[in-house]
Amino acid sequence: LDYNKVQGWHSPRIVPFEPLVLSPSAMVFHYGQAIFEGLKAYKTNDGRTLLFRPDKNIERLNRSCERMCIPPIAPDLVLEAIVRLVEVERDWIPNKEGTSLYIRPFIIATEPYLGVRPASEYKFMIILSPVGAYYSGRQLVPVKIYVEDEYVRAVPGGVGHVKTSGNYAASLYAQKKAEELGYDQVLWLDGKENKYVEEVGSMNIFFKINGEVYTPKLNGSILSGITRDSVIQLVKDWGVPVHEERISIEDIFNAYKNGELEEVFGTGTAAVISPVGELKWNEHKMLLNNSETGEFSKKLYETITNIQYGKAEDKFGWTKEV
Ligand code: PMP
Known part of the structure; x- marks a missing residue:
């Protein structure tokens, strides 16, 4: 999704993983207006796909937005984006205990501007990656x-x-x-x-x-x-x-x-x-x-x-x- 002051958050779309084109003066590069989240989707033995407390990540995303002067984003919209992407990538979720699909929603300030103030243009993106088991077997490593x-x-x-x-x-x-x-x-x-x-x-x-x-x-x-x-x-x-x-x-x-x-x-x-x-x-x-x-x-x-x-x-x- 993109944000500007006239349209608010708009243009949701799913695109292949590819490089982004941003202005060298995009404010995120200079003033660090960037936030992110991290959650996982798990595959059960009977083939279901489960998210763990996604509402909590979405709440925290919006708390991060507020503190970093980024416009809030409707929780339902974020959840829908996550769900749609997990549906697209479902087959990539490894069917082995300990493995999962890592989901990384993030927002960056894209407005090209050199003064210090909250930006007026942003991008909200979600990238996903299958991740291996943190521990091999059930043996936790201190x-x-x-x-x-x-x-x-x-x-x-x-x-x-x-x-x-x-x-x-x-x-x-x-x-x-x-x-x-x-x-x-x-x-x-x-x-x-x-x-x-x-x-x-x-x-x-x-x-x-x-x-x-x-x-x-x-x-x-x-x-x-x-x-x-x-x-x-x-x-x-x-x-x-x-x-x-x-x-x-x-x-x-x-x-x-x-x-x-x-x-x-x-x-x-x-x-x-x-x-x-x-x-x-x-x-x-x-x-x-x-x-x-x-x-x-x-x-x-x-x-x-x-x-x-x-x-x-x-x-x-x-x-x-x-
Ligand atoms: N503290 C920091 C600084 C973190 O980056 C994380 C990972 N998100 C945590 C704590 C643990 O948070 P959570 O249980 O939501 O992953």
Whole structure:
């Protein structure tokens, strides 16, 4: 779809994957007015195709639009676009557990203009790609995480809570540094005191301490992950207390020292659940679960993926057949 001030969002069309023609002065290149989403379509054993909570992605897309001064787009229209494209590409969805069709809706400012202000022309596009299983078999692989206490990804009052490209650009340097030190991902701290835990590169973070679950509360600089929300609902449903609150890295280290830090895991569309085997904070190395996947992380992963692949009862109404 295209947007201009006279026609609003218009001209929906499905075209082959091909290069885009844009003016070199398209505002997105200079001022970063760009947002995106990520969700997946799964094929069930009996041949159905399921989307996982697409309404949540569409809501978040519009929250990103608002913060980035991009005109909102009717949720029904976005859903229809997703459904139509999945129908076209349905045969590409691998029929093997763990595999899926990744769906990437995004909006960019296309107006050619050199001054700084919200653009008046945009393109909304959706690209799709089959993706392999994140883990081979059902064996989850724990990751090593580096707690970043020098660089920040997002600051209070900024754009960390929405899915805009600049957040990821800002994260690259620290991610590269962590990789050079032998770590898989960065755990970001808050952008004010550098003391409170926020999230991982493309995942929210959870801690299981003394039988209860803790995750940083949404504070304006953390992305409101859809997997995060699903995990919170599930854990509450299991009768395990969940605390959404400010959590300092020092508290995590103290829980570790006292032997109370049972499991740490990330949540996101790509991995669903990503167990953490090691957390490195300054000179402290926290080794978790002998670098193996904890039972709680495994149970969450299995419960959510069974719902996504239509193998378990969808008691929360999370899947949408297309
Ligand atoms: N935080 C960030 C910065 C992300 O990019 C993602 C991936 N969208 C997440 C958290 C997890 O969100 P979700 O569960 O919706 O994939």
